[in-house]
Amino acid sequence: MANNDYYVYIMTNISKTLYTGVTNNIHIRVLQHKYGVNKGFSNKYKIDKLVYFEWTDSIEAAIQREKQLKNWHRDWKLNLIESVNRNWDDLSAGWYDGIDPYEVLKDYMRE
Numbered sequence: 001m002a003n004n005d006y007y008v009y010i011m012t013n014i015s016k017t018l019y020t021g022v023t024n025n026i027h028i029r030v031l032q033h034k035y036g037v038n039k040g041f042s043n044k045y046k047i048d049k050l051v052y053f054e055w056t057d058s059i060e061a062a063i064q065r066e067k068q069l070k071n072w073h074r075d076w077k078l079n080l081i082e083s084v085n086r087n088w089d090d091l092s093a094g095w096y097d098g099i100d101p102y103e104v105l106k107d108y109m110r111e
Contacts, residue, residue: 004057004058007055008069009023009050011050017047024059027092034101049090051090
């Protein structure tokens, strides 16, 4: 059975550095960011707070939207986030209550 859930998301850190990505598993991908599983920009800047996401059932649409958002000016992205998340709350708060993140992520670790 195919997974037809695709998400474009924006995450941030304490300094409001923005990271835009696309995934077919928002729960696992956000957890990867929170625990710095993948080396790179999001790990270096400790991107750990989900502040915006959109759902689509089309990978093509998700990738197109991600590219669009990545080309936006920072102010446009800030306005987009604040249009749905005025206080910059972590939209993933509570998602991982009662789980062992390392157990969940063990199959997603990259060497």
